[in-house]
Amino acid sequence: MTKTLPLSALHEAASARFGPFAGYSMPISYPLGVMKEHLHTRSDAGLFDISHMSHIEVEGPDAGRFIAHACPYHAGDQAIGTGRYTYMLNETGGMIDDLIVSRLSESGYLVVANGACADKDLAHLKALAADFDVSVRPRPRVFLALQGPKAAEVLSRHLPESGSLTFMQVLVTDASTFVSRSGYTGEDGFEIAIDPGADAVAFAENLANEPEVEWIGLGARDSLRIEAGLPLYGQDMDETVNPLTAGLVWAIPKDLRTDGTFIGAKAIAERVELGADRKRSGLTPEGKAPVRGDALLFDSDSDGAAEIGVVTSGGFGPSCGHPVAIASVDRTFTIGDTVYADVRGRKLACTLQKLPFVPHKYKRGKEQ
Known part of the structure; x- marks a missing residue:
């Protein structure tokens, strides 16, 4: 319904x-x-x-330790009155959902999750809470x-x-x-x-x-x-995608990438050692036609071209005046390289570009 x-x-x-x-x-x-x-x-x-987004309150003496178990960061050290971009991982390092977690008090956190993941996120956190002195409840x-x-x-x-x-x-x-x-x-x-x-x-x-x-x-x-180069859960990452491939490993503190105790820590450490096989990149198609999500990417426009990635999000960028896309591309390809997107059976030349397409304009403090 x-x-x-x-x-x-x-x-x-x-x-x-x-x-x-x-x-x-x-x-x-x-x-x-x-x-x-x-x-x-x-x-x-x-x-x-x-x-449509989901708000989940976590409260209790073990709240910091609980969040640090569910998410790969030092939640107990998070300053009260701040939010943090993070995610929940499964045991294989796949992304259950990406989140903003805000610390509201010494023992209280607010988790803001994607609407499409609301039910599974709440169930996941409630199951984890059985081992901690915390309450987990949704707040419409x-x-x-x-x-x-x-x-x-x-x-x-x-x-x-x-x-x-x-x-x-x-x-x-x-x-x-x-x-x-x-x-x-x-x-x-x-x-x-x-x-x-x-x-x-x-x-x-x-x-x-x-x-x-x-x-x-x-x-x-x-x-x-x-x-702005911002990924969307369900398109640019999901439970089969790890943070390295998604270009989001920056959200895990460096010391936790190889020596964490959060869910999925072992898989992340192994992936860090191996390196990502693919990476997230911006993509600028030639011409005015947008390249949409799920379009496959190839290393040339010849019949025998090798598949080297996929477009995860795409459309027209009104501020840029041209099509823009986010892609997952083989790690051997770099910014400035030309790749080819399959658009209805025709291979369209595209240039790999550093994200974001437009500069971020956040109001940052002196320490940020």
Whole structure:
């Protein structure tokens, strides 16, 4: 059964076009259209409803030790009031899901997980919790992302305390509202979680009515994150892909890559010793035709060409003015090399490019 977002009525009133995603009926675009929504986020402020994402609270004396067992980082050393990109691994080093984990108190963490993985993530964490003195519980919320160069100015009118945050810092403004300076577009911005109810609706309406703000759907969210070189779980990685191949090993502290105790540590140490057989890369196709996910990559355009990778995400990059893609490519190929994507039986020349396609514009603190 398809789920509906708590703010679905607001999106209907905004004339959203809906489509299925992660088990929800989600706004794909609004009357502005995907191209203009994308560019508006880059120039002003875009408002996204991301309430399909899963919030899981972990609380208890063993919370830090528990998170450090489930995720490959020193969770017990994480500063209160900060978030961290990480993931959960299986015993073979495959990625169960990628996450943002925020530490809210000495004994409390918030796990924000992908909507499509909500049920399996919760079941996984609850099973692990049997060996720790912690509680694991879901917390349904309205979850909004305000992204773009004018996001901070807009949000400060409604949550003045948000202005002091830098990238990946978080705060709880009261018992019902959580704010993180983070996002999925490469732009400066915030993610705001509010307990469901009239206040959440009013807050969303107030943001949407600001002159700098437009509602933005999943179509533009996808092109924004590809330009920013940000992977999507289920496309760019899954339980068969390890962090080295996904280009995400940077999220594991160096000392834990060879000597960790987290789930999958042995497999990661072995993979680090061997090295990744494939690596994540940007891909710029020739011409104006986008190359979509699952397109196979070859080392030449001849009939006997060898398969050397696959496109995992692809589309048109409105900010770049040309097609952009993320690919998993044999490690022997390097930035600047030409590879060939199979597009409906025709091999299209593409150039490997360093990610991201557009620079990240996060507001970083002095120590970051």
